[in-house]
Amino acid sequence: MRLNHATTLLKKSLAPVALACLSSLPASAANAQSNVATEDPSAPWNWSDKTVFDAVNHVRAGRDLTPAAWPGEARVAVLLSFDVDNETVMGLRTGEVSIGPLSQGQYGHRVALPRIVKLVDDEAIPSTFFFPAWSLKIAPEQATLINESGHHEIAVHGWIHERNTSLDAATEARLLAQAMDTIEDISGKRPVGYRAPSWNHSPATLSIVREMGFLYESSLMHDDRPYELVQDGKPTDLVELPVDWILDDAPLMNPLGNRYMNPRDIMQVWIDEFDKAWEEGTLFLLTLHPHVSGHRSRIVALEGLIKHIKAKGNVWFATHEEAARYVRTQAKMDQ
Known part of the structure; x- marks a missing residue:
């Protein structure tokens, strides 16, 4: 009252x-x-109906590419990916260069990446490492470390982690071509996979990616299963291996952010996501950043997740390239 x-x-x-x-x-x-x-x-x-539909349909999810079964009759495909951003996101991409943040970037390739590579090698888990080209140029020994086992993939994540959505099409295409050439020169293999910096597309991105002949794209969130991208209403013949912020370490492991979570709590979120993917027989794709998850108190989340996945069993661990080639074959996309 x-x-x-x-x-x-x-x-x-x-x-x-x-x-x-x-x-x-x-x-x-x-x-x-x-x-x-x-x-x-x-x-x-x-807006007119046409304006709205043109905006929505420019890049869209097409057919589901989840195969009837994964290799070895596994119930679920598990793809671990690492965006090796290092110094590029610590000031280089914006030009706001400061020694403190750059030191965090060097930690990524000096300490964190070796720790992560050792873990996935010890666990015999093939993984995909997405590089902004400048991240690899600064520390080319990263490619040697990743290539040593012969099980991992190196893919492209832009030139300097540029904000591609703010670029004109010609500049965006030039930077991506530079990135591909640089990564090939350093790693010894031309990348077949693309992940956009900051996980976003400009109006020109998909056309550029298609023109450059990529096997797969991994930046978008239309689904949590592999699917074919559709552009302006037409199938593209390009495999999308989708990401999601739930399955990313960076937003929730920033100790200076207002969304910070304990790594062990985040591990439980990932475990729950994996368990549902296992039940559905689809795809579990996790994105981590060595300069984030490679710290001692955080890598425990990845260790615990791997332990849970292996205990569950009936899993196919693969690189993004292996998964993309497999779903293409099963969907008869190359016939």
Whole structure:
């Protein structure tokens, strides 16, 4: 009763203020402002059907490419991926160079990547490592470390982790071509997989990726199963291996962020995601960053997840390239 009474008094006290604010504007000015906002053709509520459908359908999910069975009759495919950003996201991509953040980037290739590679090698888990080209140029020994086992894949993640959505098409294409050439020169193999910096596409990105002949793309979130990308209503013959922020370490492991979670709690989220993927017989794709998850108190989350996955069993561990080639074959995309 007291709460309702207080609410009534508050409404009564605010009413004169609201009326005074409204009355301070001439009626003609208020109506003019309202009409401008209402009639603005660029406002989303005034878009034509074609404008909305063109926006939504530019890049869309097509057919589900989940095979009837994974190799060895496994129930689920498990793809571990590592975005090896290092110094590129610690100031280089923005030009805001500062020694402290750059030191965090060097930790990524000096300490964290060797720790991660040792873990996946010890567990015999083939993995995919996405590099901005400059990350590999700064420390080319990373390619030697990854290639040593002969089980892993190196893929492309931009030139300097540029914000590709802010670039014109010609610049975006030039930087991606540079990145592919540089990664091939250092790693010894031309990358067949693309992951956009910051997991986003410009209006030109998909066309550029297709023109450059990539086998697969792994930046988008239309589904949690592999699927064929559709561009402007037409199948592209390009495999999408989807990501999701739930299955990414960076947003929730930033100790300076307001979303920080204990790594062991994040591990349980990943375990629950894996268990559902196992039940559905589909795909479990995890994205980690060595400079994030390669710290001692955080790698325990990956260790615990791997232990759980192996205990569950009936799993196919694969690189992104292996998974993309397998689903293409099963879907008869190359016939």
